[in-house]
Amino acid sequence: MALLEIKDVTSGYGDVQILWGSTLSLEKGKLTSLVGGNGVGKTTLLRTIMGLLPPWSGTITFDGRDVSRLPAYTKAEMGLVLVPEGRQLFTDMTVLENLEMGATSQRARPHFARNLERVYEMFPRLKERSAQKAGTLSGGEQQMLAVARGIMADPIVLIIDELSLGLAPVLVLQLFDSLKLLREEGITLLLVEQNVQLALAISDYGFVLAEGKVELEGPARKLIQDKHIRAAYLGL
Amino acid sequence: MQQFSLLLTSLPDGILLGFVYGLAAMGLTLIWGVMNVINLSHGPIIALGMFGTFFLFMRAGVNPYVGLIPIAVVGVLLGVLIYVIAVHRVINAPHLSSLLATFSVNMIIIGLGTAALTTSPYNVDFSAGSFKIGPVTLLGTRLIAALVTMLFTGGLYLFLYRTRPGKFIRAVANNRAAAELMGVPSTRILALSFGLGTMLAMVSGALIATFFPFSILAGGSYELKSFVIGVLGGLGNPIGALFGGLILGVIEGIIPAFLETSWVPVIEFALFVLILLVRPSGLFGAKK
Numbered sequence: 001m002a003l004l005e006i007k008d009v010t011s012g013y014g015d016v017q018i019l020w021g022s023t024l025s026l027e028k029g030k031l032t033s034l035v036g037g038n039g040v041g042k043t044t045l046l047r048t049i050m051g052l053l054p055p056w057s058g059t060i061t062f063d064g065r066d067v068s069r070l071p072a073y074t075k076a077e078m079g080l081v082l083v084p085e086g087r088q089l090f091t092d093m094t095v096l097e098n099l100e101m102g103a104t105s106q107r108a109r110p111h112f113a114r115n116l117e118r119v120y121e122m123f124p125r126l127k128e129r130s131a132q133k134a135g136t137l138s139g140g141e142q143q144m145l146a147v148a149r150g151i152m153a154d155p156i157v158l159i160i161d162e163l164s165l166g167l168a169p170v171l172v173l174q175l176f177d178s179l180k181l182l183r184e185e186g187i188t189l190l191l192v193e194q195n196v197q198l199a200l201a202i203s204d205y206g207f208v209l210a211e212g213k214v215e216l217e218g219p220a221r222k223l224i225q226d227k228h229i230r231a232a233y234l235g236l
Numbered sequence: 237m238q239q240f241s242l243l244l245t246s247l248p249d250g251i252l253l254g255f256v257y258g259l260a261a262m263g264l265t266l267i268w269g270v271m272n273v274i275n276l277s278h279g280p281i282i283a284l285g286m287f288g289t290f291f292l293f294m295r296a297g298v299n300p301y302v303g304l305i306p307i308a309v310v311g312v313l314l315g316v317l318i319y320v321i322a323v324h325r326v327i328n329a330p331h332l333s334s335l336l337a338t339f340s341v342n343m344i345i346i347g348l349g350t351a352a353l354t355t356s357p358y359n360v361d362f363s364a365g366s367f368k369i370g371p372v373t374l375l376g377t378r379l380i381a382a383l384v385t386m387l388f389t390g391g392l393y394l395f396l397y398r399t400r401p402g403k404f405i406r407a408v409a410n411n412r413a414a415a416e417l418m419g420v421p422s423t424r425i426l427a428l429s430f431g432l433g434t435m436l437a438m439v440s441g442a443l444i445a446t447f448f449p450f451s452i453l454a455g456g457s458y459e460l461k462s463f464v465i466g467v468l469g470g471l472g473n474p475i476g477a478l479f480g481g482l483i484l485g486v487i488e489g490i491i492p493a494f495l496e497t498s499w500v501p502v503i504e505f506a507l508f509v510l511i512l513l514v515r516p517s518g519l520f521g522a523k524k
Binding site (some may be wrong): 047050052069071072073074075076077081082084088089090091092097100101102104105108153 | 403404405407409410411413414415416417418419420421422
């Protein structure tokens with residue numbers, strides 16, 4: 001059974017409908033990616049999953065439990081964690097305080113020391129800058145901190161929105177490597193990306209979102225060879 | 237020479253008063269900093285603190301400084317109540333809505349207060365003696381009030397920077413959606429912040445009641461001073477409010493030695509406008 005299941009979800013802002021019945025599911029322990037161009041509703045879907053935006057219809061099931069209408073702050077407690085687009089760090093707080101905030105939930109608190117060691121090992125730069133205000137970090141360091149803060153929440157499912165946006169290719173590769181590491185540790189990952197090729201290259205499974213609906217899905221290896229995708233997203 | 241001796245009494249008085257102004261402003265600026273709400277019920281809440289001292293001391297015989305404890309507790313509860321009833325539903329609406337909401341609370345408190353207490357002045361007949369340091373005489377009530385303010389400022393700082401709920405408040409102030417995603421129940425944190433801001437205002441009122449006579453309308457002038465101080469110290473920067481309060485206190489201590497006292501608000505608000513023009517983020521910076 002799927003760990004996270006999104007069924008026929010519709011949602012939007014005010015009168016503007018963005019999601020037109022999106023259905024997708026995440027298998028436990030797998031790295032799944034959700035790809036699609038700009039403005040197809042990827043971030044809206046994530047906001048709806050997390051409870052920052054109420055679904056108009058449809059259901060979201062996490063670990064067998066209907067979580068469609070639960071407020072955002074309860075999701076972290078269940079192990080459903082989002083690394084939001086644009087990092088959304090606590091810029092006026094130090095790097096260490098950001099990591100502390102990541103470990104807010106009761107489930108994450110007992111593992112604080114272990115997880116801190118884990119993220120410092122993964123991103124030694126953050127350890128060097130632990131007393132610095134998050135707002136003074138470089139773009140790449142901020143993205144590292146955003147991911148690290150997500151790991152501090154001790155997630156069962158970690159959703160990462162636009163990891164690669166605005167980062168130098170070498171940094172993107174480094175961050176993607178750390179994702180593989182997280183998958184090996186048993187964390188279920190959902191990678192939401194505009195960078196279709198890169199995302200599919202490391203994923204097990206992929207969904208293609210277009211105009212608020214899942215247009216195509218399949219094993220990532222198959223998708224990357226799909227004619228339509230190669231033409232529409234990869235420019236091949 | 238006469239001016240100099242006048243300055244020797246008015247300046248220390250002004251500085252000690254400045255501490256308490258700072259405490260009042262801290263409440264206003266904390267609420268603004270966390271939830272971008274200008275609390276227009278700030279003044280009457282200060283007045284409620286004044287009446288808190290009056291009833292506890294004059295009617296129940298509680299020492300005014302011991303009385304600060306129940307007043308602070310009531311302040312937190314009252315603030316949470318105001319948040320839940322009046323502020324929460326407009327927290328995401330444009331600023332005008334929250335201005336009107338807190339203004340309504342302001343009118344309700346003043347209305348009920350006028351009905352129950354009239355608008356005639358009350359006085360707390362309390363003295364904590366005076367201390368003579370060379371040619372300078374300090375009133376005991378003002379000295380203790382300054383010490384209490386320092387205690388509250390230090391306490392607020394430790395709370396915001398060293399405790400978990402305090403860090404939650406800073407996180408929600410900084411980025412509410414992100415805090416929510418991390419598992420911080422942001423609505424509760426906003427209610428707590430409003431409670432703390434209200435508590436600071438009430439405590440400052442409770443201290444001011446030991447200096448001057450007051451009525452239910454007396455909070456208004458301190459509310460205005462809080463705005464000036466908030467801008468001086470950087471709106472949204474509670475610790476800066478203490479420095480802003482001290483600056484205002486110094487100004488109020490110096491002016492009477494050279495000009496009529498009625499010039500005080502003129503100069504204060506001229507300064508207010510000047511700071512807004514030249515350095516809108518305040519002398520000590522503020523949140524962006």
